[in-house]
Amino acid sequence: MNKNAYSSLSTLCIEILLLLLFCMSSASAYPVKVNDMKMATNIGLAVEYIEDSASAYTLEDIIKLNNSNQFKTSSKVPLNFGYSPNTYWLCFSVMGDTYSESGWVLDLPYAPLDYVTFYIPDGKGDYKELKGGDRIDRRAKQLNLAHPAFILGNQLLAYQQYYIKVSSSGSINMPLFLWTGAAFTEHLDRSKLAIGILFGILFALMLYNLFLYISTRDNDFLICNLLILAYSFVQGGYFGISTQYLWPDMIWWANKSLVVFASFTFLSIAFYTNSFLKLKENSTFLYKAMLGFMVFYIVLSIASLFIDYRLASIIIALVAILLLITVFIGGMVVYARGYKPARFFLLAWTFFLLGMVLLLLKLLGILPHVFITEHSVQLGFAINAVLLSFALADRVNILRKEKDKAQQEALEHLEESQLAKSKFLADTERLVEKRTIELEGANKRLAELASIDVLTGLSNRRIFNEAMDKEFQRAKRARNELALIILDIDYFKNYNDSYGHLRGDDCLRELAGIFRSTLSRATDTLARYGGEEFAIILCDTNLEGAVKVAESIRQAVEDAYIPHNKSDLGYVTVSCGVTSVIPMMHDRIEDFINNADSALYDAKSAGRNCVKYKQVINR
Secondary structure (H helix, E strand, O other), X not given: OOHHHHHHHHHHHHHHOHHHOOOOOOOOOOOXXXXXXOOEEEOHHHOEEEEEOOOOOOHHHHHHHHHOOOOEEOOOOXXXXXXXXXXXXXXXXXXXXXXXXXXXXXEOOOOOOOEEEEEEEOOOOOEEEEEEOXXXXXXHOOOOOOOOEEEEEEEOOEOOOEEEEEEOOOOEEEOOEEEEHHHHHHHHHHHHHHHHHHHHHHHHHHHHHHHHHHHHOOHHHHHHHHHHHHHHHHHHHHOOHHHHHHOOOOHHHHHHXXXXXXXXXXXXXXXXXXXXXXXXXXXXXXXXHHHHHHHHHHHHHXXXXXXXXXXXXXXXXXXXXXXXXXXXXXXXXXXHOOOOOHHHHHHHHHHHHHHHHHHHHHXXXXXXXXXXXXXXXXXXXXXXXXHHHHHHHHHHHHHHOOOOHHHHHHHHHHHHHHHHHHHHHHHHHHHHHHHHHHHHHHHHHHHHHHOEOOOOOOEOHHHHHHHHHHHHHHHHHHOOOEEEEEEEEOOHHHHHHHHOXXXXXXXXXXXXXXXXXXXXXXXXXXXXXXXXXXXXXXXXXXXXXXXXXXXXXXXXXXXXXXXXXXXXXXXXXXXXXXEXXXXXXXXXXXXXXXXXXXXXXXXXXXXXXXXXXXXXXXO
8 A cells, every 4th residue: 555545544543533632832852961860861852853754864864964954853752653654763962971880771662663773873973773673583682672772881972963763564652761771670670560460460350250251151251351361462562572472583473463463352342242231132233333343353353464564553543443432332322221231331441442542542643652641551451351340240140139129239339339439539630630730830930930030030040051052062063153242240349339239230130121122133042141240142143243242232231321430431331252163073162151251351451341252263
């Protein structure tokens, strides 16, 4: 099938689920700040990407495209491209304490990815290539894990670009975490424990259903076990456990098994629904609909061995949503007609339907890859399987003791308890959500206050340092010129001594307004550097342009004619130090700022109320 057909199917998926779509806020990429004390660093916000629709780019091509700013900033955390046939290139860089005694590990905890290639810079212009993915022979992988993970060594290269190439016939989800080696080992142990608990619950439920089948000879218990078994294989493929332990060298089957067992899972759901709800007696239309679903999934389970994995996955996702909705509607119809065992059935499928829809929307790239969408189907199915087993047992009890008043009262009390519990949980969830929103608002306000100089309303020294680091590194990559102006208010200590600190504060605020009104570009960064010093970062500006900006500010302050009886001129003036540079790889931010400070010192020495400059010329 051609790419247009894939695109049409993906569009159809999105249109069917359009009412569930919500917007994600965008984020700007920046180097990942790491340190050896962190357990894990989510680097999603630091990732940029580019789409390779023809799968033709080489690493050299990608480096050139990155240097020319062709990469896009990630807008989802983590990146989720849905069922895309294209290849994607990702890049990120790091800063901070980049050495770890236990080493560093890049973790991509999404096992169904087919091909992942990781390019690690060596600091000399070359890159080391590592491969991962479920279609890569385990002997060619650096780590024999269920999902892609790569060892980066003890020392990360700060401000160097790390590249990732990924393609997959399934959904392309890219959760990215940077771990220390010791923390990653602990994380693997915890993950294995959590997965073990999940499969332990499923196995216990199968034993429970088997025991009830032996006791009652009700075939629905065996059908329920078939459903749990098929789902267990789906989860084994999703987590990469089947590939790692059951068929490690059968790459073709490892890729196909996920859609095959998914088809068997939905086949079991249709079979179980038909049998449990007795649709043949209670609803002829729904009975025929379920038979249609059963035939469809039998055919698809066989066809999925031969057709494209991506196409099979999209078809399963589309029909699964329709099936689950039909199952839920069937439960409501049958329960409304007086079939009491359907009540547990409805409650069970409410949890599973919600979990499955969230997962399918995530795989289609509509919802983000967060905890609730990543694990919703496991939680939903675990609750569903427990309640389905209870539903079967409840049906047996109702049929055996339908006229027993005491049993009926016990069941009514149990139902009331469940409703009260659901209401309590719903009220608690609403309260938690309300408090969470209030906390997020408070954190946002604190973050805004932490970035602003309270007196002048300008950016503070912390924001200046972050902006300087970002623009300096960007200028290095793009080979653009960067300029810096440092301004100092002349004789400001004398001004405070003469007029008092309150008048001094008023003077600072007035000057801040003059500086702000003089600058015309939104990309320029104006900050209070400290005390009576201010700093301006000018992107893509040469020395001549920066000197003109500094002179216009100096003239604007002089024209404001703010009285100053301790100044030789009788009014407030400023001195400006200007510098510019096209930074090379060996250049340091500290030297750049020191040049501006030195120029400011020259301006002071020259009698103040003037502009002096120094330019660094790299050779």
